Amino acid sequence: MIKKVGQIMVYVHDQDQAVKFWKDKMEFHVISEHDNGQGMKWIELAPAAGAETTIILHDKQLIAKMQPELNVGTPSLLFFTEDLDELYSDLKAKDVTVGEIVSMPSGRVFNFSDSEDNYFAVMENANNK
Incomplete structure (x- = not known):
């Protein structure tokens, strides 16, 4: 049985x-960087040391060429934070594109985009304190 999402x-x-x-x-941390010496490299990042789930950055064009059947679209990721207002202000101060804070039945949330205009979401989650 699967017990957690690893990467x-x-x-x-x-x-x-x-x-x-x-x-x-x-403010993610680089956990590891790998280069197979044949043009393929990948970088593992995490929001904090010891995080159970990490993000692996792969070269989109290279992966699409190697595996044309693979969906290389951006996954829809939802991150949790303990202080949504502080994170929102911090990202705006760093010139990150952020959407409006919206109240949902499950909590307050906003979207942000990375440097390639991929959008992700952040939700306030008091249960992770």
Whole structure:
């Protein structure tokens, strides 16, 4: 049986720019970087040390060429935060494109986009405190 989500593959056009966004704007940590010496590299990032789920950044064009049947579209990711207002203000101050804060039955949420205009969401989750 599957017990947790380990890694989420995110396919990007510019890995270096994507790493810069996730590190500088979102304050993620680079966990590891791999290069197979044949043109394929991937970078593993996490929101904090010891995070159970990490993001792996892959080169979109290379993966699409290697596996044409693979969907290299951006996954719809929902992140949790303990202080939505603070994160929202922080991202706006860092010139990250953010949407309006919206109240949903499950909590307050907003969208943000990365450097390639891929959109993700953040929800306030007091249960993760």
